[in-house]
Amino acid sequence: MEINDLTPAELQVWNAFPRGEVVDFRPDAGEDAATGADWGPERTLRASVLKALLVSAPQEDGEIAALRVLGARITGGLDLTHGVVDHPIRLAHCYFTGLPDLYNAQLRRLSLRGSVLPALDLGGARVEGVVRLTECRINGPVHLSGAQISGALLMERAELTARDEGEPVLKLTQAAIGDELSATGLRATGEIRLNGAHVSGSINLDGARLSRPGRLALDAVTLGVDGDVLLRRVEVDGWIGLRGARIAGRLDLSYARLSNPGDMTLRATSCSVGELWLRRGDPLDGGLNLRRAQVDVLFVEPEKLPDKVRLDGLGYTTLTPHEPAERRLPMLEREVDGYVPYAYEQLTAVYRRIGDDNAARLVQLAKQRRHRTTLPWYGRMWGHVQDATVGYGFRPMRALGWLLSLLAVGSVSFALHAPPPLKADEAPQFNPVFYTLDLLLPVISFGQEPAFAPQGGQQWLSYVLILTGWILATTVIAGVTRTVSRQ
Structure with missing residues (x-):
């Protein structure tokens, strides 16, 4: 592309790039990027110009080149498929008319903070630093399947909306994140899929709102997390699937509101968790399935449990807070599968481990009474x-x-x-x-x-x-x- 073909706005960005200077087209910092469809040519950039800039623009000696643009309207699709970009990219508070396609690209750093996009494809991408999608509004799928991000993935207060009900609104299947996944205050209408992903740090979804009524809202089958999964104060309309997940730290559902009436709202079967916290707030509006899960510390308040549970094969070393057996036994009596001897034996073992023999005897007595209901009349x-x-x-x-x-x-x-x-x-x-x-x-x-x-x-x-x-x-x-x- 000849330099003479550039508009004044594009020329300004072109000249700032070699020195890594910020070009801010916004009249004020509080401007809403959602109005970007009405922005004029004085702040409009063609995606093809940005691609040429990132791939072939000259650099100045002693300077660190970077693309740093705020408040621009970017027309066309930014296609960097299979590209190698050695410069940080910051396109914050921008309005994209087309899809940024970075499939299988190699990037240094990517920030789209506060931008409005029709969709985003980072499938298979390799990013050496941080990917920042904080406060983005994306009205289509966000693909990060197979992506390898050395730093953190930041999506605080982002708003994701699926156009197609059958397609995940956020797809992180088999992705690897070297630091944390932070999405506090996330708003997602559609499925979030984390199948097979691995996060070396923690996942933080505190205060998130996930909406997919009656269907799978958060799919995290075989997810691996070396830190915590924080779901404090989340609101989920739909159900969460954690089958086979491995969470080394804490799965914290304090103050969470999970709603999937008539079916299970949390399915964490065959998973391994360091600590599972179900405390404070309203009871789960739907069932709880923890079959064959292994938990070191089970922090469950009796008031938080729903009317239907599945606990067959659930193993836990410590049950906290310490409650009388009379407060814990209703948990076992709500078992969907009826009489499950293992659940009583597990609770008995926990009470014996802390020296509360009287509570252990009460649990065993309740076990015999529950077993009695399964016998013929003479039994x-x-x-x-x-x-x-x-x-x-x-x-x-x-x-x-x-x-x-x-x-x-x-x-x-x-x-x-x-x-x-x-x-x-x-x-x-x-x-x-x-x-x-x-x-x-x-x-x-x-x-x-x-x-x-x-x-x-x-x-x-x-x-x-x-x-x-x-x-x-x-x-x-x-x-x-x-x-x-x-x-």
Whole structure:
């Protein structure tokens, strides 16, 4: 391109480039780039001129060339496909009429802060520094699939809108980011796809608003993050998928509002997380699926949990904050798959690890009661007997209470009306207390029961005491056996 073909605005940028000077076309710093369609030729740049400038413009000795333009209207598509650009690019607060196509390009640094674009393609690009899309408004897909960014990807307060419902509004599939992905305050209407991406730093989506009602809003299958994933105060209409993700630090959903009524709102199956925080704010409006997930620290407040959960195979080392078992058990009772023994065993192990044996016993008792609902009628009946008598072995003092009560009833009854002896000359002296014990205790004998023959109502009382004694003995043995086998 001949230098004589340039407009005054383009010539100004051309002359500033070798020295890396900033060209600011804005009348004031607060101007909205969304009005760029009405900007005149005095601030209009052809994308072809910028391409020629980046590829072949001369440089000045002792100066660092850079493209730094603010507040320009850029017409046409900026096509740098497969190009190698050794100079930083800053096209901030600009209005693009065409697609910036940087597919598989090699860049030093890219900043489009505050610009308005119809779409952006950085698929497969290699960027040595930072990519800044802060406060951008992009009315089409942003492709970063396979991109390798040595620095950070910054998208704070950006607004992304999908034109096609079936196409992700932000696609970072298999991308590699050497620093953080910061998108606090992001507004996205459409799917964000992070499948297979790897972030060496943290992902920060604090205060983001993601909207894709009834569908997948944030797809992060097999995502790898060496730091934290911060989703504090996010609002998500749709659901989040984290199947197989690996998050070394914290997955923080404090104050988050997740809404996907009638279905799961968070699916984090088979993932590995250092710490999972579900705390503060309203309960999840939809189900929670953590099947086969592995979490070191599970920070969950009971009030945050939804009505439907899937916890089969969920493993966690620590559960915080410490709550009584009565506050934690509803979490297990909301299991979509019904009775899941592993979930009770996991909660029991956590309580035992911190020395709260009473809470552990309560969880095990709740497990037996839940298991009882899966049994046939005769199994449920026997379960009720064990529960009422000794609490499935976890409340052995109940057996003593029943024993003392029956002992008192029998002793008083037989003291008032002593049963006649079978052989008066051979019978020992009648003792109503030891006679009752002889009836109640199926193994121990004090010589009273075979020597006397109760009649009438007392005979029926003796049958009841014998039967009750066997039931108590059987349930106590079953409970003790169960307890010993667990220990």
